Amino acid sequence: MNVIGKVTVLPQLPAAVSRLSELAYNVYWSWTPRAQALYRELDSSIWERFQQNPVRTLLEVPRERLEQVAADAAYLERYAQVMADFDAYMGKRDTWAARNAPDMKPVAYFSMEYAFHESLPIYSGGLGVLAGDHCKSASDLGIPFTAVGMLFHQGYFRQLFDKDGWQNEAYDDLDLTTLPLTPAKTADGQEVRVSVQIAGRTVQVRVWQLQVGRIRVLLLDTNVPENSEDDRKLTARLYGGNQELRVQQYVLLGVAGIRALRALNVPADVYHMNEGHAALLGLERVRELVAGGLDFRTALETVASSTLFTTHTPVAAGNDAFAYDLMDRYIGDWPAQLATSRDDLYALARHDQHWDGHLVPAFSMTVFALNMSRAANGVSELHGEVSRDMWKFLYDGAEAEEVPIGHVTNGAHNLTFTSQHMRDLLSTVLPADWTERLEDEDMWKGVDNLSDAQLSDVQLVMKREMITFVRARMREQMLRNGASAADVAATDELLSEKALTIGFARRFATYKRATLLFRDKARLSRIVNDPEHPVQFVFAGKAHPADNPGKAFIQEIYKVSQEPEFRGKIVILENYDMNVARHLVQGVDIWLNNPRRPLEASGTSGMKASFNGSPNFSVLDGWWREGYDGTNGWPIGEEREYADLNVQDDADAYSLYETLEDVIVPRYYGTQTGEQSWAHTVRRSIETVSPRFSMQRQVIDYVQKYYRPLAVRGAEVAANGAQRARDLGAWKTWVRAQWPYTTITAQATLPASAQPGQTIPVTAQVNSAGIKLNELKVEAVLNRGGHLTHHPLQVQPDGTFRADVPLTESGLYSVGVRMIPEVPGLSNPLEAGLIKWA
Numbered sequence: 001m002n003v004i005g006k007v008t009v010l011p012q013l014p015a016a017v018s019r020l021s022e023l024a025y026n027v028y029w030s031w032t033p034r035a036q037a038l039y040r041e042l043d044s045s046i047w048e049r050f051q052q053n054p055v056r057t058l059l060e061v062p063r064e065r066l067e068q069v070a071a072d073a074a075y076l077e078r079y080a081q082v083m084a085d086f087d088a089y090m091g092k093r094d095t096w097a098a099r100n101a102p103d104m105k106p107v108a109y110f111s112m113e114y115a116f117h118e119s120l121p122i123y124s125g126g127l128g129v130l131a132g133d134h135c136k137s138a139s140d141l142g143i144p145f146t147a148v149g150m151l152f153h154q155g156y157f158r159q160l161f162d163k164d165g166w167q168n169e170a171y172d173d174l175d176l177t178t179l180p181l182t183p184a185k186t187a188d189g190q191e192v193r194v195s196v197q198i199a200g201r202t203v204q205v206r207v208w209q210l211q212v213g214r215i216r217v218l219l220l221d222t223n224v225p226e227n228s229e230d231d232r233k234l235t236a237r238l239y240g241g242n243q244e245l246r247v248q249q250y251v252l253l254g255v256a257g258i259r260a261l262r263a264l265n266v267p268a269d270v271y272h273m274n275e276g277h278a279a280l281l282g283l284e285r286v287r288e289l290v291a292g293g294l295d296f297r298t299a300l301e302t303v304a305s306s307t308l309f310t311t312h313t314p315v316a317a318g319n320d321a322f323a324y325d326l327m328d329r330y331i332g333d334w335p336a337q338l339a340t341s342r343d344d345l346y347a348l349a350r351h352d353q354h355w356d357g358h359l360v361p362a363f364s365m366t367v368f369a370l371n372m373s374r375a376a377n378g379v380s381e382l383h384g385e386v387s388r389d390m391w392k393f394l395y396d397g398a399e400a401e402e403v404p405i406g407h408v409t410n411g412a413h414n415l416t417f418t419s420q421h422m423r424d425l426l427s428t429v430l431p432a433d434w435t436e437r438l439e440d441e442d443m444w445k446g447v448d449n450l451s452d453a454q455l456s457d458v459q460l461v462m463k464r465e466m467i468t469f470v471r472a473r474m475r476e477q478m479l480r481n482g483a484s485a486a487d488v489a490a491t492d493e494l495l496s497e498k499a500l501t502i503g504f505a506r507r508f509a510t511y512k513r514a515t516l517l518f519r520d521k522a523r524l525s526r527i528v529n530d531p532e533h534p535v536q537f538v539f540a541g542k543a544h545p546a547d548n549p550g551k552a553f554i555q556e557i558y559k560v561s562q563e564p565e566f567r568g569k570i571v572i573l574e575n576y577d578m579n580v581a582r583h584l585v586q587g588v589d590i591w592l593n594n595p596r597r598p599l600e601a602s603g604t605s606g607m608k609a610s611f612n613g614s615p616n617f618s619v620l621d622g623w624w625r626e627g628y629d630g631t632n633g634w635p636i637g638e639e640r641e642y643a644d645l646n647v648q649d650d651a652d653a654y655s656l657y658e659t660l661e662d663v664i665v666p667r668y669y670g671t672q673t674g675e676q677s678w679a680h681t682v683r684r685s686i687e688t689v690s691p692r693f694s695m696q697r698q699v700i701d702y703v704q705k706y707y708r709p710l711a712v713r714g715a716e717v718a719a720n721g722a723q724r725a726r727d728l729g730a731w732k733t734w735v736r737a738q739w740p741y742t743t744i745t746a747q748a749t750l751p752a753s754a755q756p757g758q759t760i761p762v763t764a765q766v767n768s769a770g771i772k773l774n775e776l777k778v779e780a781v782l783n784r785g786g787h788l789t790h791h792p793l794q795v796q797p798d799g800t801f802r803a804d805v806p807l808t809e810s811g812l813y814s815v816g817v818r819m820i821p822e823v824p825g826l827s828n829p830l831e832a833g834l835i836k837w838a
């Protein structure tokens, strides 16, 4: 049909079930299977056809069916229970935040992508799932929180394999009226529009609202009639297009995002930038303050003091950096609006790049984000370390360990990924309010009371559901690709519920090494085809449309899955999304992850599998390096990196096969009881991973480590017309100007060898070039085995500095002396970015 227009006719719900519509517009249902069941029961084929989308289901279900359920006592009882639970959730006063952070100030969270549910495909992978889960737990915990993102009306892409296993991409236009979105409105009922200037054009932005439990997500959309055709496409696709488009999308997210918050009067005291994509929000916040009369420097201090930046990318090349002339095209008019110069503004983002054999200054979103914030973190302990090392060049003279980037290890939203079967089982051994205390490690010990049989029964149910799902999906794919009747029929035989089943699903970025398993195919074949103890694998994952090596990985797996010895035992499913993810993490016996260390900043899918009792089998990278405790899953390889990637791949593949053959398969098929049993590993994986890697624990960490301190600091710096910001800004400018004229020399009297506890005298002479001596920290730094200790030197009546520095333990010490300008109220000692070593 040739479509000339579309219209949505709203359903008239019978009074008895009228609140189905209200509930459909709160993605509370996305982590509440019983709420979903109310819509599925209306018509399961409509439900499945439209990505399990309650709004769409209500639109499509015939009126007679609605009348039927409205007269069905059993349905009404389930409906009443779900609504009562929903009301209790929404109205809850005694939340974690009310009890633990009653004075908590509102947070605005910015992210390029969000994954809440498969029916709203505005995410590509882990970053989006993390952001969506963060919102869900912020709601669960009762935190004042608003999220800002983009409404990509063609989403990321739908992945289709052709008959040779090559990935093709399909882009569907979302029908927004069939999604749980409503136009965001001001207090007086006006739909909100904000506008931004991009390259001299005024781009209009519509703001949608998505209700996630108790919190709101605002989604920006340029697809409005007032805009030119090109501008309407600015929010068409996530991570589509070229660098020009990227920069424009970043301007939208940052600048239009702040304007949307203001237009809606949403309070925000702390701003959280999830990845560098959001960094340009700092431009708009500085502009507001400059327009209010502050100078650039003072405005910058004020804005940064209340901003947190979370970095996710452990490879330098993965961090967006744009040529200056590209930035000029899109933010060229900003320096004037900020009452600053282009040089001063771009200096805050500068990261020189080797492009075409030349060293070129570039505008790095990460560097800008680091400079526009006063707190930053990586997403696991190891990733924090890697990030400090990666960005230490910004802090000349600093040791990696003092670079002010901390970490909060990621988590996942337990309820979104835990099957209803497992939840019901957990409810038999955990306290009634367990879903509100997910981070409570002691509580989870109750899992010890689940019997081996209870666990294996529930896991079999989940596995059957997954196998049914896989077969149906493979059948669809075969039919679409014109497969033979025999091949289509063979999909009914894919996978066996009796075989040890291993899942591997994630974005097909090459560092994730999806094909590592195939390094020794003969050995893999012996493992898979063991007549007594068979093993089978389910793969899924998308490659970025421009990533041909990633697509080649997909094709390689597909080809292996078609080889006679692997047919039906290795499968690769198309279109990895939240739905596929839930089926896999719930249905497999083991979750496999073998990235090239240390490139997996955190990883989260293994957590989701563990929530469902599927132990993790993974390289000791990201979260698993912290999560693995010897009883709750298995490591792959060692905690080290190899210089030669080939050698590393060989070593890791060898370790993978060996652990599988010698440890995992015997345990899975074994008859041992107690600590040697499979059920023991399952229990350990549930009870150790669920609390420590719950999103609830993650958000609590953010509140305590960052949100609350930043709110306090941000308020102090902004108080009294930003007096503190003005002082700090002026002071930094002064010390930076004087710094080249300062000098420091130092002496330490070092014996040939010393006893533990002995002290050594250290002295230093300083020319402070006018910087007050009490604003100069002069210190001895001892490095013992890579671990630093700092010992302040005291100023003496003769103007020299000295201290007796203790050598507390045996070992080889290196001794250095340095000075750092410091005043009270800095976010960290390196804030001025000045260190001078003697």
Ligand SMILES: *Cc1c(COP(=O)(O)O)cnc(C)c1O
Pocket (backbone or CB within 6 Å): 124, 125, 126, 127, 129, 505, 506, 507, 576, 577, 578, 581, 582, 602, 603, 604, 605, 606, 608
């Ligand atoms: C959890 C999840 C991811 C992230 O998985 P990683 O293990 O971090 O790679 C990606 N995509 C989907 C759909 C997910 O549910």
